[in-house]
Amino acid sequence: AGEAEEEGEGAEGGGAGAGPRRQLKDQRGKQLELLPPVDHSAVDYPPFEKCFYSEARAVTAMSDAQLGDVRRRLGVTCRGFEVPRPLRRFDEAGLLPELASAVRKAGYEAPTPIQCVALPVALSGRDMIGI
Numbered sequence: 001a002g003e004a005e006e007e008g009e010g011a012e013g014g015g016a017g018a019g020p021r022r023q024l025k026d027q028r029g030k031q032l033e034l035l036p037p038v039d040h041s042a043v044d045y046p047p048f049e050k051c052f053y054s055e056a057r058a059v060t061a062m063s064d065a066q067l068g069d070v071r072r073r074l075g076v077t078c079r080g081f082e083v084p085r086p087l088r089r090f091d092e093a094g095l096l097p098e099l100a101s102a103v104r105k106a107g108y109e110a111p112t113p114i115q116c117v118a119l120p121v122a123l124s125g126r127d128m129i130g131i
Contacts, residue, residue: 032106035098050125056092059085059120074113080128084120087111093119 062070062085070086071078087093090103090111111119114130121128 030107033102035102051123052094052125053084053120053123054094055085055120056087056094059087059092070116074116076113076117078117080126084124084126086116087119088116093123 067085070088074086076086088110090100090108093111095103118128118130
């Protein structure tokens with residue numbers, strides 16, 4: 001009942017918990033700081049490109065043997081045409097500084113195995129299924 005009351009207060013009261021910008025908590029229950037809202041109508045965006053990913057030099061420099069070792073260590077199998085190489089660290093993802101800072105503030109030190117594989121695929125504008 002207490003949980004339902006808290007949700008109801010935020011949804012109806014219009015306070016800090018209302019709407020889509022409600023406060024979020026990480027896996028440890030720690031309050032997460034939200035990024036400031038952006039007025040997209042005031043931003044002059046360049047033409048949209050689907051690919052947001054440039055492979056980090058360290059990722060590109062991996063030999064085929066190293067690539068196989070990384071995938072074995074992560075416990076992943078990848079299939080497809082020109083599958084992007086997996087990351088080993090968040091700094092290899094090429095995240096915007098604000099997003100990279102939010103990841104660090106949230107206490108995440110290393111990507112999970114699915115994140116190592118999925119971030120390069122998703123940021124490349126490709127489809128994937130992770131099981």
